[in-house]
Amino acid sequence: MTKDKIKLFIVDHDSIFRLGLHTAIALNTDFEVVGEGNLSNDTFRQLTQGLVLNVLLIGISSQTSALEISSLEFCQQLRQLYPQLPIFLLTSNFSLKKLTKIKSWGVRGYCDRTSSIETIIEGLYSVAYGDLYWQIDNVRPQVWQTVLSRISKPGRLQIEESLQDIEEQLNNLDLSDWERAFLVGRKRELLAARWISNRLVSEEIILQEKILDSAEKSPPGKLTTTPPTTLTPVPVFEDSANKVIFERVVLDIQLGLINQTNIPLEIDILQPQVQKDLYYLILKHLSETVSKIPNSNILAKNYTDYLKDLWQWSISNFFTQYYGQLTEEEQQQLVILAQQEFTSVNQNIFNYLHDIPELFEYLLGKPGLTVDNITYQSDAPEAIARIEFLLHNLITHLANAVMQVILNNFSDLEIFKYKLYKSEYKSDRQLARFRNQLSWKYRQELYFANPQNIFESRHRLFVLIGGKIRTLFIYAPRKEELEQLTGIPWVTTIVIEIRDAIAPLVRKFIALAGSSVVFVLTQVIGKGLGLIAKGIIQGIGSTMKDVPYNKKNQK
Numbered sequence: 001m002t003k004d005k006i007k008l009f010i011v012d013h014d015s016i017f018r019l020g021l022h023t024a025i026a027l028n029t030d031f032e033v034v035g036e037g038n039l040s041n042d043t044f045r046q047l048t049q050g051l052v053l054n055v056l057l058i059g060i061s062s063q064t065s066a067l068e069i070s071s072l073e074f075c076q077q078l079r080q081l082y083p084q085l086p087i088f089l090l091t092s093n094f095s096l097k098k099l100t101k102i103k104s105w106g107v108r109g110y111c112d113r114t115s116s117i118e119t120i121i122e123g124l125y126s127v128a129y130g131d132l133y134w135q136i137d138n139v140r141p142q143v144w145q146t147v148l149s150r151i152s153k154p155g156r157l158q159i160e161e162s163l164q165d166i167e168e169q170l171n172n173l174d175l176s177d178w179e180r181a182f183l184v185g186r187k188r189e190l191l192a193a194r195w196i197s198n199r200l201v202s203e204e205i206i207l208q209e210k211i212l213d214s215a216e217k218s219p220p221g222k223l224t225t226t227p228p229t230t231l232t233p234v235p236v237f238e239d240s241a242n243k244v245i246f247e248r249v250v251l252d253i254q255l256g257l258i259n260q261t262n263i264p265l266e267i268d269i270l271q272p273q274v275q276k277d278l279y280y281l282i283l284k285h286l287s288e289t290v291s292k293i294p295n296s297n298i299l300a301k302n303y304t305d306y307l308k309d310l311w312q313w314s315i316s317n318f319f320t321q322y323y324g325q326l327t328e329e330e331q332q333q334l335v336i337l338a339q340q341e342f343t344s345v346n347q348n349i350f351n352y353l354h355d356i357p358e359l360f361e362y363l364l365g366k367p368g369l370t371v372d373n374i375t376y377q378s379d380a381p382e383a384i385a386r387i388e389f390l391l392h393n394l395i396t397h398l399a400n401a402v403m404q405v406i407l408n409n410f411s412d413l414e415i416f417k418y419k420l421y422k423s424e425y426k427s428d429r430q431l432a433r434f435r436n437q438l439s440w441k442y443r444q445e446l447y448f449a450n451p452q453n454i455f456e457s458r459h460r461l462f463v464l465i466g467g468k469i470r471t472l473f474i475y476a477p478r479k480e481e482l483e484q485l486t487g488i489p490w491v492t493t494i495v496i497e498i499r500d501a502i503a504p505l506v507r508k509f510i511a512l513a514g515s516s517v518v519f520v521l522t523q524v525i526g527k528g529l530g531l532i533a534k535g536i537i538q539g540i541g542s543t544m545k546d547v548p549y550n551k552k553n554q555k
Contacts, residue, residue: 005032006128007052012059012090013039013071021059021090024117031124039074044251047078053085054128059113060091072102077255077467079105088127090120099134109133152197159194163187237287242363245384246287249391249464253279256467264437265396265462265469266403269425277321278399282314283391290363303356304346307398311345312338314402319410322419338405345401348442352450353397354459354476359390372475389472393461396469407435451489454478455496 008031012018018036025031034051037043047056056078060071075087088109089102099110109127111120112135119135126133166187170180237246257275259268267275293306315338320326326334358369362383368375369383376383410416417426425431453460453473461472485493 006030006054006124007032007034008055008057008124009034009047009051009053010036010057010059011039011043011074012036013061014059017059021057021120025121025124028121031121039071044077044255055086055088055124057088057090057124060089061113073466075102075107076105079107080256081254086127088124088133103134111135148200152200156194156197159190159197163190163194166190237284240287241365242287242290245387245391246283248384248388249283249395250280252388252392252464253283255464257464258468260468261462261471263471264434264441266400266407266438267396269403269407269421269434271420271422274322274420275399278314278318278402279395281318281321282310282395282398282402285313285317286310286395290360293360293364303360304350306360307350307353307356308342311342311398311401314398315405318402319406323413323415337409341405341408344408345404348445349397349401349404352445352460353394354461354474355390356394359387359394362387389461389463392463396462396464404438407438411435447488448492451485451492452496454481454485454489455493 008025010018010021010025010033012021015038018038022033022036026033034053035046037046058071058075058078060075071091075089078085079087083106086108087106088111089107090111090113092113094102094110102110109123109132111123111133115135123133123135166183169175170183170187175183237243253276257267257272257279259265267278270278289306289310293303312335316331316334319334362369362378367378369378369380369386370376371382371386374382406416406420411431412428421431425434449460457475457478458473459476461474462469463472464470482493
């Protein structure tokens, strides 16, 4: 055993379970629990504050499906952020197939939550020493299940292969709606057949590599532990009053930028890591130049100029990063092109930014922040959360503005197709379809979404929550903007008002009409049909009675 202790961090939603596990593991002098936390962004931030770990232990509860899903998402996000960090899971009621999927993520070990502390310690030792540890319960099936399993194995293998083939076909974006509907129905049938067969034979077919049993692992012995993983945030910001906020935003970016808004965004075309690089680029330059913004008392008149400079700088550096170094003439042409595009970018993107003066005043050191007519101190959780959301919104809009220039002028460059775009957007057809979606989005925002937000006295923010881009609506009085609406946007507000006015009446009418239909069907038509059927049955009965009597008279 080495002299260095195995540094461990515990993550679980249940604070009582964490406390008990912490206490039990701490009794072993070979381990040092350096921290613990629940399934939250605060735990992610704690993990990125310079910790050095040998093993990260994550408890996954199966009490509710939502809790299990959030736990697995937490685990997967950590694997993406720190692929070199050994992860050990404590969970229960997981099928062999689900465990195989988790292993494919790169998780190093698994143990049941109900296992003894000695078993858990054994698994942590194995993972810390670079081995795999997978605790598989070997429940012996009955004789008839074994026989049935052997007989049905070819058929069950065919089911698994068919399911795998259908999954590959469903990934084809060019499928018609009819083909997709057929494949989804076929998949549902095969899943039902697999579920029934697995329950009958008490065994699952796994096409991937089998999970090794813990008994096949070599004992820890006196091996040296794997090199500890240092968890540090990137990029690193200079010491300032805003350093903590910028680091929180970096962590939000690290978790992922999956668009869950149902609104097409320009950055959707980018590969995940390229999205993060663009966000980092903008945030880093903002942190370095925010002190150069004009004095806060004239900020409302000058922040647009600063945004324009930040946007142009981001275009130039992002373009150079992936295209290559530009000549002086090419650099000047890019600047001229950005200036020509600014009118469109300002109308389609910058006009939807909210609370920019308040955001910059806060970053420049103005004490306090007003949120929903309540003034909070600068270090209050409510103020920090609002500033964080405003930064999310600003960086997302700036990233979209950068990509708008590239999509409008350089979308067909092969170097960008390979370095920037996701694989499904490399063809000219998919690029044209994506750009058309963006064009329709601009019109829909101008004529419908923005007027509705003005009418409902709210602003929409794009915020980063749990690795996903989501929409957040915040209240703001917009009476002056409402009075200035003309044309189609004004008509949109009138339509919304008319809809709100007649909706209750329409609902009452539909309810009354529905009741009337039910009454007619049950009390009139239903009873009428019932009486007719009763008469027919009675007539048949009378006929049956008369037949023997007539035959008797004939005799």
